[in-house]
Amino acid sequence: FRQDKCVVGPGRPRIMTKTIRLDKYLTDCRTGSRSEVKNHIRKGLVSVNGATCTDPATHIRTSDHVTLDGRMVEYKQHVYYMLNKPAGYVSATKDAKDRTVLDLFPEELRSRLFPVGRLDKDSVGLLIICDDGELSHALTSPTTHTEKKYLIRTDEALDDSDIAAFYNGITLADGSRLKSAKLEPDEEDRCCALVTISEGKYHQIKRMIASRGKKVTYLKRISMGNLVLDPKLGEGCYRELTDEEIEDLR
Numbered sequence: 214f215r216q217d218k219c220v221v222g223p224g225r226p227r228i229m230t231k232t233i234r235l236d237k238y239l240t241d242c243r244t245g246s247r248s249e250v251k252n253h254i255r256k257g258l259v260s261v262n263g264a265t266c267t268d269p270a271t272h273i274r275t276s277d278h279v280t281l282d283g284r285m286v287e288y289k290q291h292v293y294y295m296l297n298k299p300a301g302y303v304s305a306t307k308d309a310k311d312r313t314v315l316d317l318f319p320e321e322l323r324s325r326l327f328p329v330g331r332l333d334k335d336s337v338g339l340l341i342i343c344d345d346g347e348l349s350h351a352l353t354s355p356t357t358h359t360e361k362k363y364l365i366r367t368d369e370a371l372d373d374s375d376i377a378a379f380y381n382g383i384t385l386a387d388g389s390r391l392k393s394a395k396l397e398p399d400e401e402d403r404c405c406a407l408v409t410i411s412e413g414k415y416h417q418i419k420r421m422i423a424s425r426g427k428k429v430t431y432l433k434r435i436s437m438g439n440l441v442l443d444p445k446l447g448e449g450c451y452r453e454l455t456d457e458e459i460e461d462l463r
């Protein structure tokens with residue numbers, strides 16, 4: 214049985230369990246709304262460590278063995294997905310005119326989910342979708358500098374002066390000065406490159422390339438921190454993150 218994981222101090226994972234009400238345990242695990250869960254418990258459908266428990270207010274440990282209708286319910290406070298975002302979807306939970314990345318998830322998974330950071334409507338690739346505000350803040354806060362890698366295509370060949378400008382820190386058209394970034398053009402096709410940045414400003418890469426008098430025609434995020442886009446995920450597809458991937462993001 215998987216135990217609740219918790220990080221104590223900078224990047225030091227430790228396994229711990231906590232005590233919560235049985236009805237909260239079951240709603241955290243998305244087995245139903247609070248009232249549905251209470252009904253299940255009162256009807257005697259829930260057991261804890263082999264014994265039927267009919268009181269929703271019973272306090273249990275997240276490491277306890279809980280079953281609902283005979284099926285084990287593993288404790289997960291949060292859910293985390295890796296989405297390979299296709300073009301044409303906005304990174305938002307709601308939008309008046311465009312489809313959002315949440316439209317790629319079935320209705321029953323959508324509640325509480327949101328994208329971590331954003332990719333432009335026409336950008337593709339790695340987007341984390343989760344319900345963990347703390348992790349989202351840690352990854353996107355301007356003070357954490359999560360490294361992100363992108364594959365880009367441009368309308369004109371990228372040259373050594375572009376590489377140097379990225380390295381020295383680009384100044385955008387609005388005067389804001391960016392941190393040093395890495396531009397690694399493909400030797401065989403200088404219109405393609407790998408870009409590594411550690412900030413997350415609006416349209417950042419498009420504006421960096423625009424400051425060099427060139428235009429981004431394709432942009433795909435391939436990694437965020439230690440998390441790498443699963444090459445088996447087609448555009449528009451998603452999968453849950455593994456426990457290791459979640460730990461590595463913290």
Ligand code: URA
Pocket residue numbers: 331332333334336415416417418419420432
């Ligand atoms: N930089 C951009 O310009 N667009 C994105 O979607 C991501 C990074």
